[in-house]
Structures are given as structure tokens and as C-alpha cells.
Amino acid sequence: xxxxxxxxxxxxxGGIARMQLTSxxxxxxxxxxxxxxxxxxxxxxxxxxERTGQKPPSIGSLYAAIDRLEDRGxxxxxxxxxxxxxxxxxxxxxxxxxxGQATLGQSLQALASLGAALKRNTVGxxxxxx
Amino acid sequence: xxEFLGMPHVLRAESISVASLVGTGTLTVDDAKVLTITxxxxxxxxxDADTRGLTLRSFDPPQIPEFxxxxxxxxxxxKAELGDLNEIFNRNCAQWGRARATRLYxxxxxxxxxxxxxxxxxxxxxxxxxxxxIKRHFLS
Numbered sequence: 001x002x003x004x005x006x007x008x009x010x011x012x013x014g015g016i017a018r019m020q021l022t023s024x025x026x027x028x029x030x031x032x033x034x035x036x037x038x039x040x041x042x043x044x045x046x047x048x049x050e051r052t053g054q055k056p057p058s059i060g061s062l063y064a065a066i067d068r069l070e071d072r073g074x075x076x077x078x079x080x081x082x083x084x085x086x087x088x089x090x091x092x093x094x095x096x097x098x099x100g101q102a103t104l105g106q107s108l109q110a111l112a113s114l115g116a117a118l119k120r121n122t123v124g125x126x127x128x129x130x
Numbered sequence: 131x132x133e134f135l136g137m138p139h140v141l142r143a144e145s146i147s148v149a150s151l152v153g154t155g156t157l158t159v160d161d162a163k164v165l166t167i168t169x170x171x172x173x174x175x176x177x178d179a180d181t182r183g184l185t186l187r188s189f190d191p192p193q194i195p196e197f198x199x200x201x202x203x204x205x206x207x208x209k210a211e212l213g214d215l216n217e218i219f220n221r222n223c224a225q226w227g228r229a230r231a232t233r234l235y236x237x238x239x240x241x242x243x244x245x246x247x248x249x250x251x252x253x254x255x256x257x258x259x260x261x262x263x264i265k266r267h268f269l270s
Contacts, residue, residue, distance in 0.1 A: 004259075004263045006259065007256070007259045007260065007263065040210070040214070041210065041211065041214035042214050042217050042218060045214075058238060058241035058242045058244075058245075059211060059214050059215055059218070059238060059242050060203075060211070060241060060242025060243060060244065060245050060246055061241075061242070061245050063203075063207050063210075063211045063242075064245045064246070064249065066207065067206075067207065077207075079210070082213065083217075085216065085217055085220040085221075086213035086214070086216050086217045087190070087191075087212065087213060087216040089209045089210060089212055089213025089216065090209065090210060090213065091210060091213065091214075092207055092210035092211075
């Protein structure tokens with residue numbers, strides 16, 4: 001009975017996690033929108049590196065995010081061309097769906113509202129200092 | 131051109147007209163002046179060569195990390211994932227040389243293996259819990 005109980009607890013945790021967009025999910029979706037229609041693993045990784053100036057996620061993490069987002073219907077994937085330098089393997093192009101754009105918009109808006117609160121506090125702190 | 135791009139160390143393209151290199155298809159490399167090529171120039175050379183229908187020499191990535199990735203990567207996107215790593219490896223070969231590209235491939239593969247392993251462990255734990263519950267319910 002305990003095992004079953006723990007199984008359902010893990011399912012609940014998974015359910016909560018599946019409802020939210022992680023920071024990596026947001027980055028992948030934003031990169032896919034910016035690079036459309038040429039967004040695939042390497043170009044997404046390069047784009048995140050160039051725009052954020054931070055260490056980009058590994059290809060494995062990137063594909064884990066792509067997997068997750070695709071399962072939720074937030075992105076669509078299609079196979080593209082393959083080249084010799086890729087060992088004859090095809091590229092996996094990523095496109096953000098309408099549902100994905102709406103979810104991303106909500107997620108970024110929530111972050112922006114939190115950011116606005118921070119800005120207000122900073123202004124308040126400056127006023128005190130002056 | 132294929133020799134030029136396939137070499138782990140090549141002349142710095144800043145001092146060479148890239149267009150003329152691709153046009154003639156020949157290049158003399160002075161061993162005393164072996165330098166590295168920048169990533170942007172490498173990409174430009176490759177796309178130039180692609181449009182001219184030239185076949186470029188590509189290196190094979192190290193086999194052990196590739197095998198490990200093949201074992202753990204999800205079947206649906208496995209080929210694309212390995213293809214991306216292969217592309218990065220070839221780009222690093224031109225930029226940094228094969229030895230460093232191999233080290234970077236290992237690093238990238240190990241970083242990529244971690245989330246995959248966590249996913250596999252998660253699935254195993256989930257199914258073990260289900261089977262355990264079934265066993266307890268029906269066999270005890």
C-alpha cells in the first residue's frame with residue numbers, strides 16, 4: 001500500500017511540474033521563435049549562447065526539453081536534411097505551436113509582473129538612499 | 131577545399147581570400163604557420179562548398195561516448211541528437227583540432243547522458259513501483 005501511495009505522490013509531483021514552464025523550456029521556445037524556420041538543436045544552442053552570454057544547455061538537456069514540450073503539444077517537430085558532417089543524420093526542426101505561444105506568453109507575463117515588483121522596490125530603495 | 135576543411139589545423143582565414151580558395155579548390159599549407167580557423171569562417175566555407183556541390187571530409191566522433199549515447203537516448207530523437215553532436219564535433223575539429231574536439235565531445239556526451247540517465251532511472255523506478263504493488267496485491 002505504501003508503494004502505491006508513493007507512486008501517486010510522485011505522479012502528483014510530475015503533474016505539477018508538467019503544468020509549468022521551466023527556464024530552459026522558455027529559452028528553447030523563444031529561440032525556436034527567433035530562429036524560425038531554421039531552429040534545430042545546434043542552432044538553438046548557439047542562439048542561447050549568443051543572446052544570453054551564458055553557458056548553453058547540453059544537447060541532452062535540450063532534447064529532454066524538446067521531448068517534454070512536444071508531449072504537451074507546445075512545439076511541433078519535423079525531420080529535415082542530413083549532411084555528411086552530421087554523419088548522415090537528419091536535423092530535427094522545431095516550431096512553436098499556437099498553444100505553445102499562448103503558454104509562453106502567460107509564463108513570461110507572470111515573470112514580468114514579478115520583475116515589475118522588483119523594479120518598484122528598487123525605486124523605493126533609491127528614494128530612501130537619496 | 132575538402133583537405134582544407136578536413137584538417138584539424140588550418141591557416142587563419144583572415145589573411146586568405148576565402149572565395150578564391152573555394153574557387154580554385156587548392157591550398158598550400160605552410161607547416162610553420164599552422165593556425166586555427168574561426169567558427170564563422172568555417173561555417174561560411176562549408177556553406178560555400180555546399181552550394182558548389184563539393185564533398186567535405188568529415189571526422190568520425192569517438193566511439194565509446196557515441197555508443198553510450200545510443201544506449202540511453204530516446205529512440206524518437208536519437209538520430210537527430212547524435213547528428214547534432216556530430217556536427218558540433220566536426221565544427222570543433224576545424225576550430226580547435228581533433229584532440230580538443232574529442233575532449234569536448236566527451237564532455238558534451240557526459241553532460242547529455244545525465245538527464246537521459248535520470249529519465250531512464252525515473253521510468254525504472256515507476257515501473258518497479260507498479261510491479262511491486264501488483265505483486266503485493268495479488269501474490270500475498
